Amino acid sequence: MSKTTEANKKANPSKRSERGPSMSGSEILVACLEREGVDTIFAYPGGASMEIHQALTRSKKIRTVLPRHEQGGAFAAEGYARASGRAGVCMATSGPGATNLVTGIADAYMDSVPLVAITGQVPQAMIGKGGFQETDIYGMTLPVVKHSYLITDINEIPRIVKEAFHIAQTGRPGPVLIDLPKNVQQARTQPVFPKEIHLRGYTEDPKASDLELNEIIGLIEKSERPVLYVGGGIITGNASDELFRFAEATQIPVTTTIMGCGAFPEAHTLSLRWLGMHGAAYANWAVNGEFEQRKIPSEPMRKTAHGADLLLAFGVRFDDRVTGNVQKFCETGTIVHIDIDPSEINKNKPANLPIVSDIKYALGKMAAMLKERPIGKKFAPWHAQIAKWKERAPFGYRVTDEVVKSHHVRDHLKGQEKEVILPQMVIETLYELTKGDAILTTGVGQHQMWAAQYYKFKHPRQLLTSAGLGAMGYGYPAALGAKVAFPDRQVVDIDGDGSFLMNVQELATAHIENIAAKAIILNNQHLGMVVQWEDRFFEGNRGHTYLGDPENRKQIYPDYIMMAKSFNVPCERVIFRKDLSAAMQRMLDSKEPYLLDVIVPYTEHVLPFIPAGRTVADMIWKV
Ligand SMILES: Cc1ncc(C[n+]2csc(CCOP(=O)(O)OP(=O)(O)O)c2C)c(N)n1
Ligand SMILES: [Mg+2]
Numbered sequence: 080m081s082k083t084t085e086a087n088k089k090a091n092p093s094k095r096s097e098r099g100p101s102m103s104g105s106e107i108l109v110a111c112l113e114r115e116g117v118d119t120i121f122a123y124p125g126g127a128s129m130e131i132h133q134a135l136t137r138s139k140k141i142r143t144v145l146p147r148h149e150q151g152g153a154f155a156a157e158g159y160a161r162a163s164g165r166a167g168v169c170m171a172t173s174g175p176g177a178t179n180l181v182t183g184i185a186d187a188y189m190d191s192v193p194l195v196a197i198t199g200q201v202p203q204a205m206i207g208k209g210g211f212q213e214t215d216i217y218g219m220t221l222p223v224v225k226h227s228y229l230i231t232d233i234n235e236i237p238r239i240v241k242e243a244f245h246i247a248q249t250g251r252p253g254p255v256l257i258d259l260p261k262n263v264q265q266a267r268t269q270p271v272f273p274k275e276i277h278l279r280g281y282t283e284d285p286k287a288s289d290l291e292l293n294e295i296i297g298l299i300e301k302s303e304r305p306v307l308y309v310g311g312g313i314i315t316g317n318a319s320d321e322l323f324r325f326a327e328a329t330q331i332p333v334t335t336t337i338m339g340c341g342a343f344p345e346a347h348t349l350s351l352r353w354l355g356m357h358g359a360a361y362a363n364w365a366v367n368g369e370f371e372q373r374k375i376p377s378e379p380m381r382k383t384a385h386g387a388d389l390l391l392a393f394g395v396r397f398d399d400r401v402t403g404n405v406q407k408f409c410e411t412g413t414i415v416h417i418d419i420d421p422s423e424i425n426k427n428k429p430a431n432l433p434i435v436s437d438i439k440y441a442l443g444k445m446a447a448m449l450k451e452r453p454i455g456k457k458f459a460p461w462h463a464q465i466a467k468w469k470e471r472a473p474f475g476y477r478v479t480d481e482v483v484k485s486h487h488v489r490d491h492l493k494g495q496e497k498e499v500i501l502p503q504m505v506i507e508t509l510y511e512l513t514k515g516d517a518i519l520t521t522g523v524g525q526h527q528m529w530a531a532q533y534y535k536f537k538h539p540r541q542l543l544t545s546a547g548l549g550a551m552g553y554g555y556p557a558a559l560g561a562k563v564a565f566p567d568r569q570v571v572d573i574d575g576d577g578s579f580l581m582n583v584q585e586l587a588t589a590h591i592e593n594i595a596a597k598a599i600i601l602n603n604q605h606l607g608m609v610v611q612w613e614d615r616f617f618e619g620n621r622g623h624t625y626l627g628d629p630e631n632r633k634q635i636y637p638d639y640i641m642m643a644k645s646f647n648v649p650c651e652r653v654i655f656r657k658d659l660s661a662a663m664q665r666m667l668d669s670k671e672p673y674l675l676d677v678i679v680p681y682t683e684h685v686l687p688f689i690p691a692g693r694t695v696a697d698m699i700w701k702v
Contacts, residue, residue: 097272104233104264105134108197111240113140114272117168119159119563120144121152125172127212128199130264144563144592147584149176151556153183154582157192158560161543162518162570164317166193166247167560173200174212177258178219182550185223187254189547190338191315193247194254202262203231217258225253233266241276249283251420252315285419287436292445294432295391295415299454302389302413304461305331306365308354311338311546312394312418312438314539319343321442322393328449330458331391332465334362336401338546339394341536346515351465352474355401357528360472360687360700365465366390366409370696380407380696384464387412394418394438397427398547399691407694417441474532475702476503476683487680490633491654498655502526502601502679506533508660509571509599512667517569518543518561522554522578524608526601528685530573552581558596559589569667572598577606577626580637586646589672597666597673600639603681611684639676650674 099110108131112120119142124132135143146152149171156167171180177198187194201210217229226246228239236259243255299305313322313335319342326333326349333343334351345352354362368386390412395401402408405428416423416430417438424433434441482488483496492498506529509517515535520543521527527544536542543561545553558572572579579600589596604627613619628636635652643650649671653662659677666673687700 094274096274099270099272101267101269103130103134104236104259104266105130107233107236107268107270108240108259108264109134109138109141110270111237111272112168113138115240115244116165117141120168120170121146121155121560122170123149123152123172123176125176125199125212127173127201127261128170128176128197129172130261131170131197131199131259142563144559144588144594146556147587148582149179150182150552151582151585151588153180153194153196154186154550154553154556155560155563155585155588156194156196157183157187158520158543158557159564160187160193160560161557162540162561163564164193164315164540166195166244168195168197170197171199172212173198173216174214176212177214177216181220181223182548184220184254184256186545186548186550186553188223188225190545191252191311192254193252195243195247195257196254197257197259199264200229200258200260203260204262206260217256220256223254224256225251227256227258229258230260230263233263233268234271236263237270237272238276241273242278245276245278246281250281251312284437284440285435287417287434287441287444289444291432291434291436292441292448296445296448296452296454298389298413298415298432299329299331300456303458304385304387305329305389305391305458306351306387307331307333307391307393308336308366308395309333309339309342309393310336310395313339313342316394316419316438318394318439318442319539321439321446324446325442325449328446329454330462332365332462334358334365336395336398336546337531337542337544340531340542341539344537345535346537353531355398356403356689356691357532357685357687358401359474360698361465361468363687363689363695363698364468366412367407367695368411369468370694372698373696376693376697380694385411390414392416392430393442396423399427402428403689404692404694472687472700476501477702479682481682482680485680485682486632487682491635491678495655498657500653500656500659500677500679502529502603502683503533504656505599505601505659505677505679506530506573508663509573510534512660512663513569513571517541517571518565520544520554520557520561520570520572522572522574522581523549523551524575524578524606525603525611525683525685526573526575526578526607529601551575551578554578555589555596555598556582556585558598559585559594562594562596570596572596574598574600575607576600576602576604580626583642586643586648586672586674590647595670595672597669597675599663599666599675599677601679602635602639602676603679604635605681607681607683608685610681614684615688615690635676635678639674643674648672648674650676652676652678654678
């Protein structure tokens with residue numbers, strides 16, 4: 080230790096490490112979690128982690144929620160983290176318990192969610208011997224963690240836990256795994272709790288230089304058609320206020336990724352909503368230009384209106400669901416890319432001006448610079464063009480002949496075609512009844528896209544969705560996590576029948592733990608998103624995408640009312656439009672968990688639609 084550090088420590092005793100009484104490894108772990116401010120852990124026990132559960136029973140600060148499947152626990156911890164910004168914590172035993180966490184860990188990695196996943200491990204002496212319930216979870220998760228630890232020395236527990244939370248929550252957040260062998264849990268020592276940690280080579284908040292930020296302002300001044308393309312980085316970087324000030328000061332229109340929904344208020348005139356495969360047509364045109372619609376991709380692309388000449392890509396990663404054919408994405412625009420993670424720069428799309436920086440700092444500084452030296456331009460012709468696009472192609476739907484004549488109407492509505500509930504209507508109704516203030520989670524599929532299209536998000540952390548990994552089964556457990564973090568807010572899972580069924584067991588967690596998260600199933604009896612691709616690319620040939628009972632298509636299968644009843648969770652089925660609003664209000668008013676099973680046709684397609692790997696010239700958008 081250097082003399083100065085020594086002197087600092089003497090001058091500032093609060094930074095000194097603290098020695099505790101003699102404790103077991105498990106007790107030390109729990110004490111460390113308490114010191115990190117953890118108030119909830121989603122944990123499922125087993126032989127290799129029960130010692131830690133024993134210690135948890137003695138904690139006065141930590142609530143242990145028992146999920147009914149480890150995947151549910153991991154997703155719940157993620158829901159907690161996405162809603163609150165604080166690390167979510169989940170725990171499982173070794174072997175199958177640990178492997179059941181992997182999807183959640185991968186999900187947190189893809190969407191940069193702070194997650195600390197703890198696993199019990201077989202005793203050190205048995206590692207590598209193929210002991211009962213031994214898996215190398217450390218090795219197995221290496222490609223999907225921000226960092227991981229296998230603790231082999233009880234004295235290391237306090238430092239490692241402190242580091243794990245620091246790494247998970249700072250810089251570009253992500254999942255950190257801690258694997259703790261049983262013998263280390265059982266050993267005893269007097270722990271030393273560090274107050275500070277030092278991670279060599281770990282820079283959590285790089286800052287753009289004034290020169291770089293001035294260059295961006297210069298580019299804006301030269302531009303005629305700028306667009307802000309912003310993502311989850313704005314939300315994890317707590318930079319929404321700065322973005323708002325910057326957008327208002329420059330009058331640059333804002334489109335977000337799905338991860339960025341709520342980073343900028345979607346009802347604002349500068350909002351272009353979200354872009355990409357199922358994003359707003361006008362957002363895609365604003366970024367890429369407008370083209371005559373091609374029938375086949377070999378036809379030349381004929382441009383009818385220019386798109387952005389300057390793309391400010393902030394806290395985004397040029398995901399393929401956003402860009403389609405990445406070469407053609409914003410082909411003629413100058414691209415400025417700011418990201419906190421250097422590995423994102425030039426990964427998918429080369430940037431003309433790449434900058435590694437904390438986005439809150441960069442946007443805040445630019446907003447301040449613009450106060451001193453405002454931009455002269457107002458971009459009036461550009462705003463006029465965008466207004467025209469918005470008017471021409473808003474998100475929309477209509478009751479088609481196909482629906483009216485479908486099996487659905489025949490089997491479930493029995494001639495009352497006018498009463499058909501389209502899935503989009505359900506989200507619109509929810510938006511109206513909750514006044515746009517609810518926290519939404521989703522499964523993965525068509526319902527997920529409609530939730531993002533028809534609910535206008537006002538704030539960050541309102542849409543919690545498995546975006547990068549696209550993990551079905553995410554919605555309801557994530558809603559439980561969000562509701563634990565914010566018990567006073569309305570948390571609603573918009574789910575698909577396929578996705579909901581994947582973690583249906585979490586209804587038990589909701590009831591037993593009194594977590595009043597609501598769920599709406601847009602029940603189309605199909606894996607709707609795959610059906611949509613079958614319709615578009617495989618002449619509607621069904622490849623195992625029907626979820627109902629083929630022997631009895633008139634019956635809704637499975638019966639969620641009966642299922643929910645067995646969990647003691649109230650559930651209503653809604654088939655007719657006249658019943659929708661009142662039933663939804665009953666669900667919202669309930670102080671308990673509640674399930675709304677809304678029967679919708681499977682014939683709807685999510686539009687707009689840019690087929691994978693294609694361009695804006697291939698966008699199908701006319702309803
Ligand atoms: C765990 C998992 N398995 C498979 C898929 C592939 N997949 C994507 S969407 C989808 C259909 C989802 O069906 P449902 O939850 O009913 O939603 P819908 O599209 O009908 O609204 C499938 C199978 C996936 N994303 N995740
Ligand atoms: Mg479905």
